[in-house]
Amino acid sequence: MTPVKTYTPDQLRDFETRVAEEFNRGNIRAPVHLSDGSEEALIEIFSEVGDRDYVYCSWRSHYQCLLKGVPPEYLFDQIMAGKSISLNFPEYRIFSTAIVTGQLPIATGTALAISRAGLPEKVWCFLGDMTAETGMAQTCMRYAANHNLPITFVVEDNGVSVCTETRQVWGTPVPVWETHKYPNVRSFSYKSSYPHAGAGVRVQF
Ligand SMILES: Cc1ncc(C[n+]2csc(CCOP(=O)(O)OP(=O)(O)O)c2C)c(N)n1
Ligand SMILES: [Mg+2]
Secondary structure: OOOOOOOOHHHHHHHHHHHHHHHHOOOOOOOOOOOOOOHHHHHHHHOOOOOOOEEEEOOOOHHHHHHOOOOHHHHHHHHHOOOHHHOOEHHHOEEEOOOOOOHHHHHHHHHHHHHHHOOOOOEEEEEEHHHHOOHHHHHHHHHHHHOOOOEEEEEEEOOEEOOEEHHHHHOOOOOHHHHHOOOOEEEEEOOOOOOOOOOOOOOOO
Protein backbone atom coordinates (compact mmCIF):
# COMPACT_ATOMS: atom_id res chain seq x y z
CA MET A 1 0.00 0.00 0.00
CA THR A 2 1.39 3.43 -0.94
CA PRO A 3 0.68 5.87 1.90
CA VAL A 4 -1.76 8.65 0.97
CA LYS A 5 0.68 11.29 2.20
CA THR A 6 4.05 10.81 3.88
CA TYR A 7 5.31 12.94 6.73
CA THR A 8 8.29 12.65 9.05
CA PRO A 9 7.63 12.74 12.80
CA ASP A 10 9.30 16.17 12.91
CA GLN A 11 7.00 17.56 10.23
CA LEU A 12 3.93 16.41 12.18
CA ARG A 13 5.35 17.77 15.44
CA ASP A 14 6.14 21.12 13.81
CA PHE A 15 2.52 21.41 12.66
CA GLU A 16 1.27 20.74 16.20
CA THR A 17 3.80 23.21 17.66
CA ARG A 18 2.50 25.89 15.29
CA VAL A 19 -1.07 25.19 16.42
CA ALA A 20 0.03 25.33 20.07
CA GLU A 21 1.73 28.70 19.55
CA GLU A 22 -1.35 30.20 17.88
CA PHE A 23 -3.57 28.85 20.66
CA ASN A 24 -1.32 30.25 23.38
CA ARG A 25 -1.25 33.64 21.66
CA GLY A 26 -5.04 33.73 21.86
CA ASN A 27 -5.53 33.47 18.12
CA ILE A 28 -7.63 30.29 18.29
CA ARG A 29 -10.80 30.96 20.22
CA ALA A 30 -11.97 27.37 20.59
CA PRO A 31 -10.54 24.16 22.12
CA VAL A 32 -7.62 22.37 20.52
CA HIS A 33 -6.55 18.80 21.34
CA LEU A 34 -2.94 18.06 20.43
CA SER A 35 -1.46 14.68 19.51
CA ASP A 36 2.27 15.08 20.01
CA GLY A 37 3.97 11.85 21.10
CA SER A 38 1.94 9.74 18.69
CA GLU A 39 3.84 10.67 15.51
CA GLU A 40 5.71 7.42 14.87
CA ALA A 41 2.75 5.18 15.71
CA LEU A 42 0.35 7.07 13.45
CA ILE A 43 2.81 7.25 10.55
CA GLU A 44 3.17 3.47 10.75
CA ILE A 45 -0.60 2.86 10.84
CA PHE A 46 -1.23 5.23 7.93
CA SER A 47 1.24 3.27 5.79
CA GLU A 48 -1.66 0.81 5.54
CA VAL A 49 -4.45 3.35 4.93
CA GLY A 50 -5.56 3.82 1.33
CA ASP A 51 -6.94 7.03 -0.17
CA ARG A 52 -10.38 5.38 -0.69
CA ASP A 53 -10.48 4.19 2.93
CA TYR A 54 -12.63 5.98 5.49
CA VAL A 55 -11.08 7.35 8.68
CA TYR A 56 -13.07 8.25 11.79
CA CYS A 57 -11.52 10.07 14.74
CA SER A 58 -12.19 11.72 18.07
CA TRP A 59 -11.58 15.38 18.97
CA ARG A 60 -7.82 14.69 18.58
CA SER A 61 -7.36 14.35 14.82
CA HIS A 62 -4.81 16.82 13.40
CA TYR A 63 -2.22 14.14 12.55
CA GLN A 64 -4.80 11.78 11.07
CA CYS A 65 -6.09 14.59 8.83
CA LEU A 66 -2.58 15.36 7.58
CA LEU A 67 -1.77 11.69 6.97
CA LYS A 68 -5.10 11.18 5.15
CA GLY A 69 -4.06 13.86 2.70
CA VAL A 70 -5.81 17.03 3.88
CA PRO A 71 -3.52 19.87 2.70
CA PRO A 72 -1.67 21.34 5.73
CA GLU A 73 -2.62 24.97 5.09
CA TYR A 74 -6.30 24.09 4.53
CA LEU A 75 -6.25 22.11 7.79
CA PHE A 76 -4.48 24.93 9.60
CA ASP A 77 -7.09 27.45 8.44
CA GLN A 78 -9.88 25.20 9.74
CA ILE A 79 -8.13 24.91 13.11
CA MET A 80 -7.62 28.69 13.25
CA ALA A 81 -11.36 29.02 12.57
CA GLY A 82 -12.09 26.96 15.71
CA LYS A 83 -12.82 23.60 14.12
CA SER A 84 -10.02 21.56 15.76
CA ILE A 85 -12.44 19.65 17.96
CA SER A 86 -14.61 18.35 15.11
CA LEU A 87 -12.71 18.39 11.83
CA ASN A 88 -14.62 16.86 8.91
CA PHE A 89 -13.35 16.56 5.35
CA PRO A 90 -15.73 14.34 3.37
CA GLU A 91 -13.67 14.90 0.20
CA TYR A 92 -10.71 13.20 1.92
CA ARG A 93 -12.94 10.59 3.64
CA ILE A 94 -12.01 11.66 7.15
CA PHE A 95 -14.49 12.57 9.87
CA SER A 96 -14.22 13.40 13.55
CA THR A 97 -16.42 14.23 16.49
CA ALA A 98 -16.26 16.02 19.84
CA ILE A 99 -18.72 13.54 21.39
CA VAL A 100 -17.15 10.64 23.31
CA THR A 101 -18.05 7.44 21.31
CA GLY A 102 -19.75 9.48 18.55
CA GLN A 103 -17.53 8.13 15.78
CA LEU A 104 -17.90 4.46 16.72
CA PRO A 105 -21.38 3.49 15.47
CA ILE A 106 -20.97 5.64 12.35
CA ALA A 107 -17.65 3.97 11.53
CA THR A 108 -19.16 0.53 12.17
CA GLY A 109 -22.16 1.37 9.98
CA THR A 110 -19.84 2.53 7.21
CA ALA A 111 -18.00 -0.79 7.40
CA LEU A 112 -21.31 -2.66 7.28
CA ALA A 113 -22.39 -0.70 4.19
CA ILE A 114 -19.04 -1.39 2.47
CA SER A 115 -19.35 -5.08 3.28
CA ARG A 116 -22.93 -5.30 1.95
CA ALA A 117 -21.95 -3.47 -1.24
CA GLY A 118 -18.92 -5.72 -1.75
CA LEU A 119 -16.56 -2.74 -2.05
CA PRO A 120 -12.78 -2.91 -1.42
CA GLU A 121 -12.54 0.10 0.92
CA LYS A 122 -11.66 -0.24 4.60
CA VAL A 123 -12.59 1.78 7.67
CA TRP A 124 -10.15 2.95 10.32
CA CYS A 125 -11.68 4.10 13.60
CA PHE A 126 -9.47 5.93 16.11
CA LEU A 127 -10.58 6.22 19.74
CA GLY A 128 -9.12 7.15 23.12
CA ASP A 129 -8.37 4.62 25.84
CA MET A 130 -11.29 5.69 28.04
CA THR A 131 -13.63 5.69 25.06
CA ALA A 132 -12.48 2.10 24.42
CA GLU A 133 -13.82 1.13 27.85
CA THR A 134 -17.38 2.25 27.09
CA GLY A 135 -20.31 0.02 26.29
CA MET A 136 -20.59 1.60 22.85
CA ALA A 137 -17.02 0.60 22.02
CA GLN A 138 -17.62 -2.99 23.17
CA THR A 139 -20.83 -3.20 21.13
CA CYS A 140 -19.17 -1.92 17.96
CA MET A 141 -15.99 -3.99 18.32
CA ARG A 142 -17.98 -7.17 19.02
CA TYR A 143 -20.45 -6.60 16.18
CA ALA A 144 -17.69 -5.77 13.69
CA ALA A 145 -15.55 -8.75 14.73
CA ASN A 146 -18.41 -11.25 14.62
CA HIS A 147 -19.53 -10.04 11.18
CA ASN A 148 -15.97 -9.77 9.91
CA LEU A 149 -16.52 -6.15 8.85
CA PRO A 150 -13.70 -4.26 7.09
CA ILE A 151 -12.87 -2.03 10.03
CA THR A 152 -9.87 -1.65 12.34
CA PHE A 153 -10.30 0.11 15.67
CA VAL A 154 -7.12 1.86 16.85
CA VAL A 155 -6.96 2.73 20.54
CA GLU A 156 -4.83 5.81 21.21
CA ASP A 157 -3.69 5.00 24.72
CA ASN A 158 -2.42 8.00 26.66
CA GLY A 159 -3.59 6.39 29.91
CA VAL A 160 -5.99 9.18 30.80
CA SER A 161 -9.43 10.61 30.28
CA VAL A 162 -8.87 14.36 30.67
CA CYS A 163 -6.98 14.18 34.03
CA THR A 164 -8.36 10.82 35.23
CA GLU A 165 -6.26 7.62 35.08
CA THR A 166 -8.20 5.15 32.96
CA ARG A 167 -6.79 1.96 34.51
CA GLN A 168 -7.33 3.28 38.04
CA VAL A 169 -10.99 3.99 37.24
CA TRP A 170 -11.58 0.42 36.07
CA GLY A 171 -9.52 -1.13 38.89
CA THR A 172 -7.26 -3.18 36.63
CA PRO A 173 -4.01 -2.70 34.74
CA VAL A 174 -5.51 -4.66 31.83
CA PRO A 175 -7.70 -2.56 29.53
CA VAL A 176 -10.86 -4.09 28.15
CA TRP A 177 -9.61 -4.23 24.56
CA GLU A 178 -6.76 -6.50 25.71
CA THR A 179 -9.13 -8.67 27.77
CA HIS A 180 -11.34 -9.45 24.77
CA LYS A 181 -8.55 -9.81 22.21
CA TYR A 182 -10.77 -8.69 19.33
CA PRO A 183 -8.92 -9.36 16.06
CA ASN A 184 -9.97 -5.98 14.65
CA VAL A 185 -8.57 -3.84 17.50
CA ARG A 186 -5.06 -2.40 17.80
CA SER A 187 -3.55 0.05 20.22
CA PHE A 188 -0.50 2.20 20.74
CA SER A 189 0.74 4.08 23.79
CA TYR A 190 1.86 7.69 23.76
CA LYS A 191 2.42 10.59 26.10
CA SER A 192 1.65 14.15 25.12
CA SER A 193 3.58 17.09 26.52
CA TYR A 194 0.39 19.18 26.41
CA PRO A 195 -2.69 19.08 28.67
CA HIS A 196 -5.88 17.27 27.57
CA ALA A 197 -7.08 20.41 25.79
CA GLY A 198 -5.25 23.61 25.01
CA ALA A 199 -1.50 24.05 24.92
CA GLY A 200 -0.48 24.97 28.44
CA VAL A 201 -1.39 28.67 28.50
CA ARG A 202 -4.86 30.29 28.72
CA VAL A 203 -7.94 28.17 29.34
CA GLN A 204 -7.23 24.47 29.59
CA PHE A 205 -8.61 21.31 31.18
C1 LIG B 1 -20.54 12.28 25.61
C2 LIG B 1 -19.36 13.06 26.17
N1 LIG B 1 -19.08 12.99 27.48
C3 LIG B 1 -18.02 13.68 28.00
C4 LIG B 1 -17.23 14.45 27.17
C5 LIG B 1 -16.04 15.20 27.74
N2 LIG B 1 -14.79 14.56 27.33
C6 LIG B 1 -14.11 15.00 26.24
S1 LIG B 1 -12.72 14.13 25.96
C7 LIG B 1 -12.98 13.17 27.31
C8 LIG B 1 -11.95 12.13 27.69
C9 LIG B 1 -11.96 10.89 26.91
O1 LIG B 1 -10.77 10.15 27.18
P1 LIG B 1 -10.13 9.22 26.10
O2 LIG B 1 -11.19 8.43 25.43
O3 LIG B 1 -9.06 8.45 26.77
O4 LIG B 1 -9.55 10.24 25.01
P2 LIG B 1 -8.28 11.23 25.03
O5 LIG B 1 -8.82 12.63 25.16
O6 LIG B 1 -7.39 10.84 26.16
O7 LIG B 1 -7.63 11.05 23.69
C10 LIG B 1 -14.15 13.52 27.94
C11 LIG B 1 -14.68 12.86 29.15
C12 LIG B 1 -17.58 14.51 25.81
N3 LIG B 1 -16.86 15.21 24.94
N4 LIG B 1 -18.62 13.78 25.32
MG1 LIG C 1 -7.04 8.89 26.85
